[in-house]
Amino acid sequence: MRGWFRLTVGLLAVVLGALWTVLGxxxxxxxxxxxxxxxxxxxxxxxxxxxxxxWWGMRARRPGG
Known part of the structure; x- marks a missing residue:
């Protein structure tokens, strides 16, 4: 389960940021x-x-990372 929280927050930030960009x-x-x-x-x-x-979440999910 390592890295799932970072991946979830990262994905949410990318989607919300993209939405704000096209709105702006x-x-x-x-x-x-x-x-x-x-x-x-x-x-x-x-x-x-x-x-x-x-990126940080993917590194945490890697074996040995």
Missing amino acids: LGYVEGSVLTDRRPWALVGVVLVLIGLGAL
């Missing part, structure tokens, strides 16, 4: 975040943090 860039309508550039930047940062968490 104005590609999705109907939200208070739509077409607000700071949310696009926050989304990109969250995606990068999520990718780091996924």
